[in-house]
Amino acid sequence: MTENVNGGLTKEQLDFYEREGYLVLPSLLTPEELEPTKEAMNAKVSMIADHLLKDGLIDDPFIDRPFEKRLAEMFKDLTEEDFLKYGRSWRDRHPGYFQLMSNPKILDVVESLIGGEIFSSPVYNTRPKIPKVAAGAVPWHQDKSYWPGANANPVITVWIPIVDANEVNGCLHIKPKTHRKRLLEWHHEELTGTGYTALRENQLGNTPSVVLPVTAGSAIIFNDRCLHMSTPNRSEGVRWSVDLRYQPTDQDPMLNQGVGFLARSRKHPDRVATLEDWLAKRPEHEEVPS
Template identity: 75%
Template sequence: MDSALGSLTPEQTNFYQEEGYLVLPELLTEAELEPPKRAMNDKVSQIAEELYGAGLIRDKLEASPFRYRLAELFQGLDEEHFLKYGRSWRDRLPGYFELMNNAKILNAVESLIGGEIFANPVYNVRPKVPKVAAGAVPWHQDKSYWPDANANPVITVWIPLVDSTHENGCLHLKPRTHKQKLLAWHREALTGTGYTALTESQLGPTPTVALPVKAGSAILFNDRCIHMSTPNRSNEVRWSVDLRYQPTDQDPMPQHGTGFLARSRLHPERQTTLEEWLRD
């Protein structure tokens, strides 16, 4: 593989700095999405076993395709059954580590913050199933989840594992809002999961950009950039991950978990191995 794949052009870097986000269409190949998909599939199988064991389902739907199975498993169940597993997942599975260390992702991030890259502890696998209110994420700035961290230029890298569309609830954001301060947020009470949220009046005049993208595309955005996602009105799961990266000399936010050294041009021998990550 060309070792520079994913590196940004000066125009892309400028776009990110000015607009607060950047879309990299189909950055990852199907083969590169396989390891995280396997991890997700394993978790879905584990959930199917539990639902079956509890007598909540009569069929584990083992032959159902990745994009449908989780939605079908919960089709006849209540929202609470789904939320028992969390609105997003942060399991330590090798497939996620492989994705977070993908050279193309790290090359893109390196173009923005340099070659000393820390993978922030906050990464989420999002199984956005239809009909669960918590699938729709209200307008917010990611920084509202770590208001006490110092001025980290945290970069979110959002990647769908199936095509993300208007129908299944793609990401929407407000360009250039990353240039403002962190806004006062509240905890919403509609989804039962307490997302941080902004009121309509805080959104300002900036037009919203909807970002439907193909599986394997990456949407990079700044942690002050206002964004949200719409409900999933399809019959499939909108699978996605949101990964986060920052320079190594910034607050590692241990209160959110354990991050890891994803890339060091100065000390490559110190980069975290899979074994270390699984142990921590």
């Protein structure tokens, strides 16, 4: 058995990440560890169902449907525009997301890459990729295009599917060895009307892309310059995923994107944010008078 070094990753895993620019960690999280995240997602779906019922767009909240099918069936007879009213990704402050972002397994992996002073970026997203919605397909891009002025390199993305992600429902595709590229000139794509940042075909280079189907609870790790995309959902269910981002505490906290939080500190563990801090949008722990 290979011994872990410097946090949660082995030397072989670190070498692969350094060379290829990404890393797949199969089954990092258990189904039990995913449950709070699913609860957060279900809470949002129930809220949307209430809105759709009130507006007369559906007559059934589909509460008896399986997790991976409910949202898809709610919008089966509606339009893309109906769905996009709720956004192409969600960033709700629900306890389930804080539990995920604070999971020690994830933080151990991140610590292997950037050290033990870890800031959880405000740029985290829940992505409900439903069938027939063009916005579910994300064009080739670099995450850094969304914060081009930040001195935040590396910002580490931890992408986690909550259901199995495959070529049918729209898994990730990555261009290996592109993590050392500069920030490329990007444009806003026009197909979906969502304003995704995108690269043109002639910017992608000759590096073959790698398709990354993974099971629920696995993780795909890469930094903010690595080229990646995902394909449309051609299944009958929802491809649920989250993308979390972490960076060293001595870099720009990207306040223009929201309020992140101190997720781990080996130097100042007393400053690590609690759930109550995060819900109150406090980036570090504060004793609040009772």
